[in-house]
Amino acid sequence: MTDTAPATPLPDGQALAALIAGKLCHDFISPAGAISSGLDLLKDPTAQDMRDDAMGLIEASAKKMVALVAFARVAFGAATSSERFSGAELGELVSGLTEGGRATLTWTVADTSYSKAQSRALVNLAYLTMAALPSGGVATIATRTDGAALVIEGLAEGARARLKGEAVAGLAGQPLSEGLPGQWIQPYWLWLTARDAGGSLDVQAEEGRVVLTAHMPN
CATH class of the missing domain: 3.30.565.10 (Histidine kinase-like ATPase, C-terminal domain)
Structure with a gap:
C-alpha cells in the first residue's frame, strides 16, 4: 500500500491575503516597470530621438495601470462606498x-x-x-x-x-x-x-x- 500525502490545506486569513497581494503585485509590475523605463528614456540626453516612443509607452502603461486598479477594487476589494x-x-x-x-x-x-x-x-x-x-x-x-x-x-x-x-x-x-x-x-x-x-x-x-x-x- 502506497502512502498518500495529505492534501494541501486551503488558504485562510493571512495566507489568502498574501496570495491575492502576490497576484496584484504580479499584475502591476509590468505597467509600472514600463512607466519607469519610459521616464528613464525621457531623462536620457542621448535618447531624445525616442521621446515620442517614450511618451507613448508611458501613456499606454499608465492607462493599463489605472484599468488594473479600477478592476481590482471591485474584483478583490471593497471597491468604493457604492453598494x-x-x-x-x-x-x-x-x-x-x-x-x-x-x-x-x-x-x-x-x-x-x-x-x-x-x-x-x-x-x-x-x-x-x-x-x-x-x-x-x-x-x-x-x-x-x-x-x-x-x-x-x-x-x-x-x-x-x-x-x-x-x-x-x-x-x-x-x-x-x-x-x-x-x-x-x-x-x-x-x-x-x-x-x-x-x-x-x-x-x-x-x-x-x-x-x-x-x-x-x-
Missing part, C-alpha cells in the same frame, strides 16, 4: 482590463444594478472567461434571472479554448497541488465569492469551448 454597480460600469472595468488582448469580448449583461457580491463574481468570471482564450476567440458574458437567483454565464469559444489545471482546481474550490499559485488564486476567489454569498459555480470545458456559470442570490 451597487450597473452592468455598464462593470462592462467598462472588464473591457478596460482586457483591451488589446487576442480574445474579443461580447458583453450582453443586463444593464441593471448588481450588489457588491454579484459584481465581484461577474467581473472575475468575465476575466477568467477571457483568460480561457489564450490564442483568441470570442468571450460572451451574459446575465439572466432564474427564480430567486442571478445567473452569470461566461462562454469562451475559440480554437484553443481551455482551462489550466490550476484554474480547474480553483474553480472547484480545491487546494493547489501543483502549478503556479498566481494562476490558481483568482479562480479560487471566484468560487469563494459564490460560495460565501450562498451561490454556486459550475464549470464545463471541452475542446474549443469553456462555460463558466455562477448562480448568485438575487
Whole structure:
C-alpha cells in the first residue's frame, strides 16, 4: 500500500491575503516597470530621438495601470462606498482590463444594478472567461434571472479554448497541488465569492469551448 500525502490545506486569513497581494503585485509590475523605463528614456540626453516612443509607452502603461486598479477594487476589494454597480460600469472595468488582448469580448449583461457580491463574481468570471482564450476567440458574458437567483454565464469559444489545471482546481474550490499559485488564486476567489454569498459555480470545458456559470442570490 502506497502512502498518500495529505492534501494541501486551503488558504485562510493571512495566507489568502498574501496570495491575492502576490497576484496584484504580479499584475502591476509590468505597467509600472514600463512607466519607469519610459521616464528613464525621457531623462536620457542621448535618447531624445525616442521621446515620442517614450511618451507613448508611458501613456499606454499608465492607462493599463489605472484599468488594473479600477478592476481590482471591485474584483478583490471593497471597491468604493457604492453598494451597487450597473452592468455598464462593470462592462467598462472588464473591457478596460482586457483591451488589446487576442480574445474579443461580447458583453450582453443586463444593464441593471448588481450588489457588491454579484459584481465581484461577474467581473472575475468575465476575466477568467477571457483568460480561457489564450490564442483568441470570442468571450460572451451574459446575465439572466432564474427564480430567486442571478445567473452569470461566461462562454469562451475559440480554437484553443481551455482551462489550466490550476484554474480547474480553483474553480472547484480545491487546494493547489501543483502549478503556479498566481494562476490558481483568482479562480479560487471566484468560487469563494459564490460560495460565501450562498451561490454556486459550475464549470464545463471541452475542446474549443469553456462555460463558466455562477448562480448568485438575487
